[in-house]
Amino acid sequence: MKSLPKIYPFQATESKIYKLWEKSGYFNPDNLPPTPSGHRQDKFCIIMPPPNANDPLHIGHAVFITLEDLMIRYNRLRGKKTLWVPGTDHAGFETQVVFEKKLEKEGKNRFSMSREEFYNAVYKYTQKNKKIVRQQLKMMGASCDWSREKFTLDKDIINLVYETFAQLYHNDLIYRGQRIVNYCPKHKTALSDLEVKYETEEGKLYFIKYNFTNNSERYLEVATTRPETIPGDLALAVNPKDSRYQSIIGQTVIEPITERVIPVIKDKRVEIGFGTGVLKVTPSHDPVDFEIGQEHQLGQRPIIDLNGKFNELAGPLNGLSIKEGRAKVLTLLQDKNALIKEESYSHEVGHCYKCFSVIEPMVMDQWFVRMTTPYQNQKSLRDLAWDAVKQKQIKIIPAKFEKVFFHWLKNLKDWNISRQIFWGIRIPVYYCREQNNSACQQQKGIIVSAKKITKCPYCGSHDIIQDPDVLDTWFSSSQWPFVTLMSNQENDFEEFYPTQVMETGWDILFFWVARMIMMGIYRTGKIPFETVYLHGLVRDKDRQKMSKSKGNAIDPLGVSRLYGTDALRMSLIIGNSAGNDIIISEDKIKGYRNFANKIWNVSRFIDLNLQNFEPQNQIKLTSHDKKLLNDLVKIEKKVTGYLDNFQFSLAGETIYHYFWHTFADKIVEEAKIRIREKNNDQAAQYLLYSILKNCLILLHPFMPFVTETLWQRIIVPREPNKKNANLLLVANWPIE
């Protein structure tokens, strides 16, 4: 047999090894061979957080692939029936934004094509990306079951999502309402509260005169940051406890721009200490004002349209942009001598998390999920999630995020799930415009239907239209654990739900994890997963978040081609503890490439020194040898303990350190002398062989390619008759 090359040739072996695994069928839990102790009884299932099918994978994906594959491989070696379900996400808004940018470059936009054309073009685009993502996952060594791959727009997935929508609607947990929502004027869609990012901005606080109607000499002074919304004012408000203003409650003033008469009301939401203690109430363009308006039945006066321009109700501002409108209002106020003063003022302004446009609060008809309302003698969705974590049915790692989780739930408001975009799952609702019988009127003409319909099921009218909006991506994602299992093999849901681990980034704890817990329990009565493991974000040497636009991103494929996938994986595991951001650099990856080479060369040396060695032979070991083997058992126990506790970095460091500085530096060096002095010392050979074999198993979840390559080369030919020994992928973990 030809000896191994001096340097680990990862380029030449990785894809071959992956094919070998795929061909075995062992990624599929149904095909896994039995273990020495018999049947694989315990289950271990992870549902992959589906990467967005709108771009190739980046280094952040490499983190989750590595950690999840590590857990899956470890548990497979431990003899569990393991399932890792892969999939991709259509990522509604995100993908639409990416695609629109692409269109922009080509000089087009989404309004220059029909809704259907747009949808089809994006669909094609995501299909292309799905293929790329699949290739990349394979390259990273992901041992997921491709026969169960899912896409969030698969028909069966959509149907299940629609079922949930209908169920929520019938439980009165979903409602349509005219409410004030976060509106991005650039993308022309509403966003959920989570999609608004607040940032401190230096602005101005303007103090403005509102004259009383009964006495033009007297006026109220109002402080505002947004004078351009004055034409939308429907009242002024003061705090009922504010002694300064008791006498003027109930009087009327003149709004200074369009000179309408508006009342002065009292409301506890007004802070006595802020500005002058008088608030201008603009119910159509401010969330607090909206609430005040509702309570005092002030009605609505929208002066800004969906393009972010003022309309005719804004009087002299008609047709202007918001910025222009503000300038105009200020000149008008000055002309009227109504602007008392300006103060500089820094405050938090909401921005679209994608394009950073200033969010315009707008009153729109939208679909909401009730988060804090109990239903049918059940707890609210919020409380379902709250209790599951509180009662430790679900454990969050690291635990510090449990606090964050509860804090978020505490302040939760209803969830806006409708988006005014084209790409995504269309809301399964139709409106009957005739409503020509009482049954239909009772439903307010709202028909929730998963199937496309052409006539109203209540009154038979053909004058129906489908709701134009699509669902927030996170609405479908929140159901991912059970819809993936329900739509796969017949028994998957019964067998694998609840899953064992949900591994994802801490940045989507609210977006995704919290909502998965709510929806999972709501729909199935069971928690979706037992443990949530949150990894950190990948940052560069200077702690900057990696991104393509910053140009500091490490391309996982690039480094994997340069240094090997195993090196990349190891560098993403070591130094990466739950919840903490992970910093990687090319130097670090190089270091683990060197380690892969170390493993290779120790194996190469052993391979060259195993003449006449039969692993089956009875061998008399020295007491020193026995001690060394016993030390190895200690290491095995330590690594196992760390892995069971999700301390992957410590597990990796332990085996790394043992392999290099104990096995290679000491044990191999000592054995080298014995083998040289006593021709082919059988005990020394046995020692090296068995330690190497166990180390390959221990290292396999971390560095699957190099270990499997060596297993095929060194172990398999020497133990040809052993069942299941043909693939390291399904070998047996050295300790129970």
Add this chain to the structure above:
RNA sequence: GGGCUCGUAGCUCAGAUGGUUAGAGCGCUACUUUGACAUAGUAGAGGUCUGCAGUUCAAGUCUGCACGAGCCCACCA
């Protein structure tokens, strides 16, 4: 305005429930091409674990305060 986290070697970070001379990678210095590996080996330099006070037989690890850094949430217009 509320909440959370962090401050350990030149750099980037580990150090669970407090317990022997505080660890890793990279970097640095000197020597070594010796038949597994120079993607290496041997030897070594480098830390009063931000500061102060406290709890304890014992603190990087727990408590309080101070200083410094970062993050999240939030309707004071």
